[in-house]
Amino acid sequence: MNEARFLNRFLQVAWPSALLVGGWAVWVRANGYTDLVAPMPQSVAADVLTHPGAYLGPVLTTTWTALAGLVAGMLLGGLLAVAVWSSRLLTAVLTPAAVLMRSVPVVAIVPVMIGLFGTGRPAVVAITVVVTFFPAFSLVASGLRAPSASTRDVFTVLGASKPATLTRLLIPYAVPNALVAVRIAAPSTILSAMLAEFLIGKSGLGFMFVDSVSYSHYARAWGTGVVATALAVASFVAATRLERRTLERVS
Amino acid sequence: MSGAVVDNGRPSRGTDAGHAAVELRGVVKEFPLSRRREPLRALDGVDLTIAHGEFVALLGPSGCGKSTVLRMIAGLEAPTAGSVEVAGGAPAALIERHRLGVAFQDAALLPWATAWDNVALPFRLAGRPVPEERVRALLETVGLEGFARARPKQLSGGMRQRISIARAMALEPDVLLLDEPFGALDAVTRRRLNLELGAVWARLRTTTVLVTHDVAEAVQLADRVVVMTGRPGALAHVEPVSAPRPRGEDFTRGHAFHEVVDRLVALLDDPSDGRR
Ligand SMILES: Nc1ncnc2c1ncn2[C@@H]1O[C@H](COP(=O)(O)OP(=O)(O)OP(=O)(O)O)[C@@H](O)[C@H]1O
Numbered sequence: 165m166n167e168a169r170f171l172n173r174f175l176q177v178a179w180p181s182a183l184l185v186g187g188w189a190v191w192v193r194a195n196g197y198t199d200l201v202a203p204m205p206q207s208v209a210a211d212v213l214t215h216p217g218a219y220l221g222p223v224l225t226t227t228w229t230a231l232a233g234l235v236a237g238m239l240l241g242g243l244l245a246v247a248v249w250s251s252r253l254l255t256a257v258l259t260p261a262a263v264l265m266r267s268v269p270v271v272a273i274v275p276v277m278i279g280l281f282g283t284g285r286p287a288v289v290a291i292t293v294v295v296t297f298f299p300a301f302s303l304v305a306s307g308l309r310a311p312s313a314s315t316r317d318v319f320t321v322l323g324a325s326k327p328a329t330l331t332r333l334l335i336p337y338a339v340p341n342a343l344v345a346v347r348i349a350a351p352s353t354i355l356s357a358m359l360a361e362f363l364i365g366k367s368g369l370g371f372m373f374v375d376s377v378s379y380s381h382y383a384r385a386w387g388t389g390v391v392a393t394a395l396a397v398a399s400f401v402a403a404t405r406l407e408r409r410t411l412e413r414v415s
Numbered sequence: 416m417s418g419a420v421v422d423n424g425r426p427s428r429g430t431d432a433g434h435a436a437v438e439l440r441g442v443v444k445e446f447p448l449s450r451r452r453e454p455l456r457a458l459d460g461v462d463l464t465i466a467h468g469e470f471v472a473l474l475g476p477s478g479c480g481k482s483t484v485l486r487m488i489a490g491l492e493a494p495t496a497g498s499v500e501v502a503g504g505a506p507a508a509l510i511e512r513h514r515l516g517v518a519f520q521d522a523a524l525l526p527w528a529t530a531w532d533n534v535a536l537p538f539r540l541a542g543r544p545v546p547e548e549r550v551r552a553l554l555e556t557v558g559l560e561g562f563a564r565a566r567p568k569q570l571s572g573g574m575r576q577r578i579s580i581a582r583a584m585a586l587e588p589d590v591l592l593l594d595e596p597f598g599a600l601d602a603v604t605r606r607r608l609n610l611e612l613g614a615v616w617a618r619l620r621t622t623t624v625l626v627t628h629d630v631a632e633a634v635q636l637a638d639r640v641v642v643m644t645g646r647p648g649a650l651a652h653v654e655p656v657s658a659p660r661p662r663g664e665d666f667t668r669g670h671a672f673h674e675v676v677d678r679l680v681a682l683l684d685d686p687s688d689g690r691r
């Protein structure tokens with residue numbers, strides 16, 4: 165039983181990885197690319213495995229940046245959803261603004277963020293927030309409308325205040341949706357953190373990529389890509405776990 | 416058994432002398448359907464006065480406006496014309512003082528909260544400390560003392576309705592509003608819950624409005640059965656049921672009970688006969 169589950173898990177991870185690495189190797193070979201264009205998987209793997217210390221610092225930096233962006237984005241999205249719930253006027257003001265914010269390409273937001281936050285980590289975090297807040301906003305907003313009409317009627321008849329209705333009924337009902345938002349946003353937060361670091365950063369995986377390219381260290385540049393992908397997948401798995409654990413406890 | 420004693424720790428009759436517990440005068444309710452079409456007239460001139468400590472059942476075919484009457488007493492809908500007064504004022508005034516209790520056909524419990532927390536909810540919403548003794552007593556009243564820590568999904572439909580009713584009674588409301596609370600249950604469970612509710616009510620004597628399709632349920636529980644007709648909704652007949660309480664199975668097996676039930680069933684089949 166346990167063995168079967170383990171095998172199942174293993175296949176889940178092994179199958180896409182094998183496809184990815186195999187496809188990569190075939191692609192490089194078939195086109196006869198040199199290391200300058202695209203290194204072979206084994207040379208990238210060798211660099212990652214023989215220099216784990218070089219990757220550890222940037223991985224931690226990017227993880228922390230992404231986590232900060234995720235938390236801040238979830239909070240911002242949740243607060244916006246509550247604001248929209250609380251007033252018609254705010255709905256009319258905030259909803260188009262949020263959609264617009266999400267529809268502008270990240271690259272175009274970068275100069276704005278540099279203007280607001282400078283070129284340090286705050287700007288990088290702010291860019292990840294832009295990516296994260298929208299799923300949180302739209303999913304929490306719909307979660308706040310999830311309780312049944314009869315439950316809302318019970319709260320009304322029992323004389324619940326608006327804040328009490330929010331904290332005791334609507335927000336708990338929005339928790340499952342908020343967790344879906346975390347799951348959706350987690351991988352893209354990692355990747356957008358890396359993108360932001362690539363564009364303006366002075367640390368993290370994105371900066372490591374720029375740095376490696378400038379020293380023509382292509383195996384390492386590709387290594388940052390591989391590590392970032394693994395990190396994004398790991399964040400998705402962690403978010404899925406968090407979701408399952410919490411749902412077991414609350415519903 | 417001293418069933419007739421008012422022992423809810425609060426004088427329910429007499430203090431509010433001068434006005435009824437619930438008073439509907441010339442109540443009309445229209446629902447807008449679409450911009451162009453005529454609004455739907457759900458209720459057409461309903462007059463109904465309910466005394467303090469009285470149990471009134473609203474009986475009638477589906478769509479005749481029973482729930483609409485109840486929702487107006489609960490302050491969830493406003494009448495298009497006429498007036499609805501509860502304890503001498505607007506329902507909203509009573510809601511603000513947390514003096515109304517309500518239970519619907521679906522239990523409408525909080526799925527993440529235990530039975531205990533669901534029953535404690537009205538105290539929290541009223542901003543009062545939760546009296547643990549009282550919550551325990553309420554769970555005991557509805558026969559769920561052993562399930563305080565269970566969540567709704569771990570309980571049967573009947574158990575969930577018991578919690579819903581315990582929650583409605585938690586703050587000792589001035590008026591208790593029940594909209595087909597046992598409507599989704601099987602006949603056996605429903606009968607048992609009706610007997611239990613009758614026994615509890617005989618002790619508390621909270622002014623109660625019960626909406627139901629079930630004639631036997633109405634006659635067994637109510638002091639007065641109000642029969643409604645539909646399209647548009649109006650009162651067709653009022654049947655006083657004066658049997659003493661608590662009404663046990665000897666009452667529901669008796670001749671008088673069946674005679675009234677049969678008469679009301681006939682009335683529902685052909686409501687024009689009963690129109691006054
Ligand atoms: N919010 C609403 N909007 C439009 N029409 C409504 C609304 N609520 C009720 N109605 C209409 O009013 C009429 C009476 O509805 P109501 O729910 O009071 O009936 P009921 O007697 O409770 O029926 P049932 O026994 O099936 O619950 C129905 O024709 C219904 O379609």
Ligand SMILES: [Mg+2]
Nearest residue numbers: 481482483626
């Ligand atoms: Mg109804």
